[in-house]
Amino acid sequence: GAVVSQHPSWVICKSGTSVKIECRSLDFQATTMFWYRQFPKQSLMLMATSNEGSKATYEQGVEKDKFLINHASLTLSTLTVTSAHPEDSSFYICSARGLAGGDTGELFFGEGSRLTVL
Amino acid sequence: GQNIDQPTEMTATEGAIVQINCTYQTSGFNGLFWYQQHAGEAPTFLSYNVLDGLEEKGRFSSFLSRSKGYSYLLLKELQMKDSASYLCAVLDSNYQLIWGAGTKLIIKP
Numbered sequence: 001g002a003v004v005s006q007h008p009s010w011v012i013c014k015s016g017t018s019v020k021i022e023c024r025s026l027d028f029q030a031t032t033m034f035w036y037r038q039f040p041k042q043s044l045m046l047m048a049t050s051n052e053g054s055k056a057t058y059e060q061g062v063e064k065d066k067f068l069i070n071h072a073s074l075t076l077s078t079l080t081v082t083s084a085h086p087e088d089s090s091f092y093i094c095s096a097r098g099l100a101g102g103d104t105g106e107l108f109f110g111e112g113s114r115l116t117v118l
Numbered sequence: 119g120q121n122i123d124q125p126t127e128m129t130a131t132e133g134a135i136v137q138i139n140c141t142y143q144t145s146g147f148n149g150l151f152w153y154q155q156h157a158g159e160a161p162t163f164l165s166y167n168v169l170d171g172l173e174e175k176g177r178f179s180s181f182l183s184r185s186k187g188y189s190y191l192l193l194k195e196l197q198m199k200d201s202a203s204y205l206c207a208v209l210d211s212n213y214q215l216i217w218g219a220g221t222k223l224i225i226k227p
């Protein structure tokens with residue numbers, strides 16, 4: 001299957017700093033990428049949808065000025081958590097859908113990034 | 119509103135069979151997915167159903183009834199490594215994935 005690489009896998013940062021998470025589709029062009037957040041023992045929650053070359057669409061309750069998403073190319077999307085606080089500590093996962101997904105809409109997931117804000 | 123229901127937790131014995139049910143009410147339907155997620159890892163794709171019926175893939179099978187808004191994931195010959203959360207997700211009319219909360223499956227020897 002298609003491969004989506006997410007980096008970094010683990011990040012620990014101080015409160016008030018910014019953290020960037022990268023999501024790359026390695027062997028296909030990802031026209032659409034999704035960013036999810038998962039708190040312990042809860043389901044995935046969609047944060048935003050980004051289409052290459054356009055602004056991301058954020059879900060209700062997600063602060064777009066705090067969670068900056070850039071999808072500048074068909075193989076790379078980034079999520080920047082600005083001025084991170086302890087309540088932002090979570091598991092962040094990206095997924096991509098593109099030509100490899102065909103008409104099924106199958107999503108390919110990155111490995112996830114665990115953010116801990118001290 | 120949109121809603122997906124699946125049991126919170128299930129327990130089964132190694133070597134046995136388990137069926138995880140999922141019912142959904144969504145605005146439109148473009149398919150139903152089952153994903154497996156081990157603790158601390160990203161979900162991995164298991165199956166996709168868009169037509170009624172049973173799709174078999176090795177030890178795992180997935181069934182869909184669109185008229186009933188119902189699906190199940192059937193796991194046969196359970197192995198300890200099958201202990202994980204199983205997520206049901208529906209692709210709605212806007213091609214957005216609506217996720218269930220997941221079913222934690224515990225396998226006992």
